[in-house]
């Protein structure tokens with residue numbers, strides 16, 4: 310999970326909100342989807358998996374949807390489908406594998422990716438676990454969002470995302486200054502590319518690079 314800085318809402322959402330009797334379901338979500346994806350670098354707000362404009366993206370209400378907040382831009386996030394369509398050998402939906410909004414449902418989170426201080430409590434392990442220094446946030450991560458599901462793919466995907474960075478640093482020669490490479494890696498995992506995208510699972514990379522920079526400073 311990484312900090313999401315909200316930008317201005319699309320006109321279509323504002324117009325819909327100001328139209329008497331109009332609701333969220335009646336909104337053409339093309340602009341809204343684009344706006345959310347762009348401010349999140351095309352990553353799921355919770356698990357940081359790549360999401361795109363097609364069916365792989367859902368619009369999530371951070372606080373459970375109600376008549377007051379359903380069209381509040383601050384309450385909207387782009388998220389992945391959270392394994393919603395994953396089925397076992399017998400064709401049964403695997404609810405235990407649900408992540409992100411699919412797992413969360415109507416439950417309320419305490420951790421908020423729009424809160425910088427909440428995001429500062431996040432750390433990882435080299436083997437891909439996501440952790441928070443606050444117990445209630447850890448509970449959200451493990452149980453409400455299911456981001457550390459040992460039977461799922463997220464832990465392994467995060468570990469894989471980190472591997473090239475670890476390998477690059479291992480290639481440093483004895484006595485070579487690590488900082489120029491660390492600064493390049495820092496830029497890579499913090500900046501959006503020419504397609505408006507952040508690297509998938511950028512959070513674990515940022516955590517690791519920041520830790521190495523502190524070590525070498």
Ligand SMILES: [Zn+2]
Nearest residue numbers: 353356389409
């Ligand atoms: Zn997700």
